[in-house]
Amino acid sequence: MTFVLALTLGLVAALGFAGTANAAEAAASGKDLAPLNIELPQPYFGGTPLDYFSPNLEEKSFKPRDPFMAPKDATNLSKGKKVTSSDTNPKLGKLTFVTDGEKGYQNDYLLELGTGVQWVQIDLEKTAEIYAVLVWHFHAADRVYFDVVVQVSDDPEFTKGVTTIYNNDIDNSAGLGVGKDKEYIETYEGRLIDAKGAKGRYVRLYSKGNTTDDTNHYTEVEVYGK
Amino acid sequence: METKESRRIPNWIVRILILLAVVGALALRLPRLDLRPLHGDEANQGIKTSILLEEGKYTYDPIDHHGPTLYYLALPLAWARGQFDRQSLTETTLRLEPVLAGTCLVALVFLLRGALGTWATLWAALFTAVSPALVFYSRFYIQETLLVLFTFTTLAAVWRYTRSHAARWLIVAGASAGLMHATKETCVLAFASMAGAAVLTFTWVRLRDGRFLSLRPHLRPLPIAAAVAAAIVLSVVFYSSFFTNGRGVLDSILTYANYAHKADGSHIHDKPWYYYLRLLILTHNGAGPWWSEALIVGLAGCGAVFGLCQKNGNRLIQFLAFYTLLLTAAYSIIAYKTPWCAINFLQPMALLAGFGAVNLIVAVRPLIPTGVTIALLLAGVCHLGLQTYRANFEYFADPRNPYVYAHTSTALVKMTDRVEDIAKISPEGRGLFIRVIAPDGDYWPLPWYLRRFSKVGYWPNIPEDCDAALIIAPSTLYPQIAPHLRDEYQTQTYTLRPGVFRLLFVRKDLWDEFMKTRV
Numbered sequence: 001m002t003f004v005l006a007l008t009l010g011l012v013a014a015l016g017f018a019g020t021a022n023a024a025e026a027a028a029s030g031k032d033l034a035p036l037n038i039e040l041p042q043p044y045f046g047g048t049p050l051d052y053f054s055p056n057l058e059e060k061s062f063k064p065r066d067p068f069m070a071p072k073d074a075t076n077l078s079k080g081k082k083v084t085s086s087d088t089n090p091k092l093g094k095l096t097f098v099t100d101g102e103k104g105y106q107n108d109y110l111l112e113l114g115t116g117v118q119w120v121q122i123d124l125e126k127t128a129e130i131y132a133v134l135v136w137h138f139h140a141a142d143r144v145y146f147d148v149v150v151q152v153s154d155d156p157e158f159t160k161g162v163t164t165i166y167n168n169d170i171d172n173s174a175g176l177g178v179g180k181d182k183e184y185i186e187t188y189e190g191r192l193i194d195a196k197g198a199k200g201r202y203v204r205l206y207s208k209g210n211t212t213d214d215t216n217h218y219t220e221v222e223v224y225g226k
Numbered sequence: 227m228e229t230k231e232s233r234r235i236p237n238w239i240v241r242i243l244i245l246l247a248v249v250g251a252l253a254l255r256l257p258r259l260d261l262r263p264l265h266g267d268e269a270n271q272g273i274k275t276s277i278l279l280e281e282g283k284y285t286y287d288p289i290d291h292h293g294p295t296l297y298y299l300a301l302p303l304a305w306a307r308g309q310f311d312r313q314s315l316t317e318t319t320l321r322l323e324p325v326l327a328g329t330c331l332v333a334l335v336f337l338l339r340g341a342l343g344t345w346a347t348l349w350a351a352l353f354t355a356v357s358p359a360l361v362f363y364s365r366f367y368i369q370e371t372l373l374v375l376f377t378f379t380t381l382a383a384v385w386r387y388t389r390s391h392a393a394r395w396l397i398v399a400g401a402s403a404g405l406m407h408a409t410k411e412t413c414v415l416a417f418a419s420m421a422g423a424a425v426l427t428f429t430w431v432r433l434r435d436g437r438f439l440s441l442r443p444h445l446r447p448l449p450i451a452a453a454v455a456a457a458i459v460l461s462v463v464f465y466s467s468f469f470t471n472g473r474g475v476l477d478s479i480l481t482y483a484n485y486a487h488k489a490d491g492s493h494i495h496d497k498p499w500y501y502y503l504r505l506l507i508l509t510h511n512g513a514g515p516w517w518s519e520a521l522i523v524g525l526a527g528c529g530a531v532f533g534l535c536q537k538n539g540n541r542l543i544q545f546l547a548f549y550t551l552l553l554t555a556a557y558s559i560i561a562y563k564t565p566w567c568a569i570n571f572l573q574p575m576a577l578l579a580g581f582g583a584v585n586l587i588v589a590v591r592p593l594i595p596t597g598v599t600i601a602l603l604l605a606g607v608c609h610l611g612l613q614t615y616r617a618n619f620e621y622f623a624d625p626r627n628p629y630v631y632a633h634t635s636t637a638l639v640k641m642t643d644r645v646e647d648i649a650k651i652s653p654e655g656r657g658l659f660i661r662v663i664a665p666d667g668d669y670w671p672l673p674w675y676l677r678r679f680s681k682v683g684y685w686p687n688i689p690e691d692c693d694a695a696l697i698i699a700p701s702t703l704y705p706q707i708a709p710h711l712r713d714e715y716q717t718q719t720y721t722l723r724p725g726v727f728r729l730l731f732v733r734k735d736l737w738d739e740f741m742k743t744r745v
Contacts, residue, residue: 050725051701051702051725051726051727052701052719052727053701053702053704053719053727053729054701054717054718054719054729055717057719091514091620092513092514107512107513110513112513112514115636170716170718171718171741171744172741172744172745177745178741178744178745209636209637211721211727212625212721212724212725213623213624213625213635213636213724214635214636214637215624
C-alpha cells in the first residue's frame, strides 16, 4: 500500500514537473513567468469532419490548450510588422493579413499562397528572444497542413544562423531536413510552438499544401518574445 | 440571308477573323494538358483506350460506359505521337482529342454564317472559343465535347442542306447523327429536342407570321436514304468494334433501359432542377473567385427573344431558341446531373448569344453609342477569358472551380511520384509488388497512374497475408490492416479526392533505403 501511494505521488510530482517545464527553465534563469495572454478568434462550427489518418498525426484534443508560461514582459512582437513571402502574387488576400491581428475564420482574413513549398517571413525589426510562435492557417474546416516548418534567424535569406523550432516533414519533401514534430488538425486555437527562447530578427514559416488542396494559407501569425 | 452589315466586311478580313478565333480557341485549349490530374472517369477511359491501342480489343459495355468513338478516335493521335502501348500513352495524347473537337466547334460556327450574319457568327465563335466551361471540358478526356461537336455538325449540315439541297450536306448530317449515337447515349435528348424544336418552330411561324413552313421541298428520297445509311453504318461500325462484336450493336439499344433507371433519381449524382442554371449563372465556392457565364446565358436569352419576336424572323435562330430551351429543360429535369452535361446546351447558347449581341448593339444604339456597347461586350469576353485561365491553369483541380467535380487531387500524383521513388531504389524496379485494397471499389484513377508497374493487384477485402512492398488502402482501414502485417511499414497519407484519403504503406527496408536518398 505504501509502495502504491509513493508511486502515485511520484507520478503526480513528475507530471507536475513536466507540465511546468518551460516555467522551470525560465525560473532557473531568474525570469518572472506569466501565462501568455492570447486572444482567440471565434471557433467555426461546421464543415465536414476530416477523415484523415496518419501515424504522424497528433490526436485531436477536445480540451482547451493549457496556458503557456512565458516571461511576464513577453509581448506579441509581430503585430503590424512587415511580411514577405515566397509567393509575391498571392491568389487571395494580402501579406499584411498575416500580422494584422485579424484571425477570424472568415475568408476576409485569409491569405492564400500558391502550390508547392511556400513561406511567409516576418521581420521583427530587431533581434528578439522568442518564446512562442502562434500560427493559424485556415481554420474554418478540419485541415492538416503538410511539411510545416518554422525557423528563426538573423539572416533575412535564412542561409546562416537558422534555428528550426518546428518541423513535421518526415521525408524531407520540403528540402529543409527531416523533422520529428507531429502533424496536427487546424483549430481556432491555432498552433502554439514553443520557441524555447530562440534568438533572431526574422521568423519564417513554411508549408506544402494541405489535406484539401495544394495551396497554402495563413490567417494570422503571432510571435511572442521580447 | 446575308445582312447588309455583313456584306460590308471584305471576305479576306472575315477569313482572318475566323483564323484568329480558331487560333485563339486552340491557344486556350492546348497548353499544359498534363497539368490537371486525370479524373477517375478519364483514367477509366484512358485504360480502355490503352487496351484498344495495345491489344486492339474493345467491347461496348452497356451498363457503365458510353459509346466507342472516344477510344477509336484517340488511336490516330496516339500513333501520330509514336505511342503504341499503355506505358507510353500519356494524358496529353488522350486530351488532344477533345481539344481538337472543341477547336472544331469554333471553326464550324462559320457554317452558319449565311444564317446568322457575319458579325453574329464572329461573336458566337468568340463566345464558343472563350467560354470557361467549353474550354474546360475541351481539355477533359470524356465523351461530352465529341457529342457536342457531332450534334452541332448535324444541325449545321441539315441547315446547309435546307439552303442548298446539296446531297452531301444531308450525308454529313447523317454521318454526324450516327457518330452522336456512337458517342454517348444522351444523344437521344438532342434528337428529341431537335424534333420538338422543329415542331415548335413550325407552329411559331404559323402563329407569329401566319405562314406555313413546308418540309416538302426538302424531302428528297435519295439524299435522305444516303443520310440514314451513313448514320446506321457509322453507328454499327463503332458499336460492333469494326464488325468483331455484333452484340455491341444490340447492346447500344438495350442500354437505354439501364440509363432510364439512372435518370429516375436516388443516385449520388442527383441534383435539383436548377443546378445547371446556377452553375452557369453564378457560383462561389468558399474563399476564391466568383464564376459566371451569365454573359453568354443572358445574351442567348436576348438572341432568343429577338429571334422569336421579329416579324418574319430568322428561322434558324427560332429553331435554336426552341432547341436550346428544350435541351436545357431535358437535362434539368433529369435528376442525374454532372457539370459537363451543361456544355450540350451552353454551346447552342453561345450561338444565340452571338445573334443576341448583334441585335442588342443595334437595339440600344439610340441610347448607347455602338462603340461603348461593343467595348462593354468585349470587356465581358475578357472576363470570360480570365475565368477560363483561372479554371484551366490556376484552379484546375480545385473544388472552388465549379467545373471541377469529384476530381482527383493533385496529391495523388505525388503519391505516384513516391511510388516511382521507391521503385527506383527497389531491386525489383517497377516489378515491385503493389497491393491496392479498395473494399468499396473506389480505386480510380490508380490503374492509370500505376499502369507502368507490372505487379499491381486490387483487393476488395483485406487479405490474411497482407504484406507487400507497397500497400495502398483507405486511411480509415489502418486499424484493420495493421494486425495483418508481419513486416514493418512507414505510412504516408495522400488525398485521393477532397476528403478522401489513401494511405501508402512503404515496407520499412525500402523506406530506409529511400530516405538515404533524401538527406
